[in-house]
Amino acid sequence: MSAEQVISDSVTEFEKVIAHLKNEFSRLQIGRANAALVENISVDMYGVAQPMKAIASISIPDPRSVVIQPWDKGAIGAIEKGITEAGIGLNPVNDGVVVRINIPPLTEERRRDLTKHVKQLAEQARVGVRNARQDVNNKLKQMKGSGELTEDDLHIAEKKLQEKVDEANKKIDDVSAAKEKDIMTV
Numbered sequence: 590m591s592a593e594q595v596i597s598d599s600v601t602e603f604e605k606v607i608a609h610l611k612n613e614f615s616r617l618q619i620g621r622a623n624a625a626l627v628e629n630i631s632v633d634m635y636g637v638a639q640p641m642k643a644i645a646s647i648s649i650p651d652p653r654s655v656v657i658q659p660w661d662k663g664a665i666g667a668i669e670k671g672i673t674e675a676g677i678g679l680n681p682v683n684d685g686v687v688v689r690i691n692i693p694p695l696t697e698e699r700r701r702d703l704t705k706h707v708k709q710l711a712e713q714a715r716v717g718v719r720n721a722r723q724d725v726n727n728k729l730k731q732m733k734g735s736g737e738l739t740e741d742d743l744h745i746a747e748k749k750l751q752e753k754v755d756e757a758n759k760k761i762d763d764v765s766a767a768k769e770k771d772i773m774t775v
Contacts, residue, residue, distance in 0.1 A: 590737075619771060665686075
């Protein structure tokens with residue numbers, strides 16, 4: 590395995606961390622309806638926990654509401670229970686045919702709390718990048734110890750790795766800044 594291959598593997602890990610961060614951001618309730626708020630909520634149907642998207646269609650009829658229409662009418666109670674137990678702060682309304690969720694507008698205090706949470710998630714992503722960098726640095730040092738890399742090759746590889754880490758951190762900063770702006774927009 591070459592140093593370039595080890596570094597390209599680390600870039601894949603960095604991309605996974607950023608994709609996870611974006612997924613976490615999509616789940617945040619920011620005062621606008623979004624199918625990602627409920628699509629992965631676990632619903633207990635037929636004795637098996639399933640994601641919401643597997644048992645119902647999720648639609649967004651307007652910016653402040655989510656409508657969940659189960660494919661099996663008997664699932665309405667389980668869907669309602671799953672949303673309530675998920676602890677996402679949303680109250681489902683069951684009208685016998687569909688489950689409606691009205692998204693309340695955010696208060697200024699809640700916006701600030703969400704912004705803090707975005708910063709925490711971004712910091713967790715940076716930690717993930719640092720951990721991946723440390724793993725790659727250890728691999729490169731092992732390769733040097735076994736004679737696969739020279740001292741100069743090790744320094745060049747470490748420099749390339751740091752450039753990739755800086756790029757990943759820049760992406761994390763950009764994504765979190767965009768999310769913070771989105772949250773603070775009234």
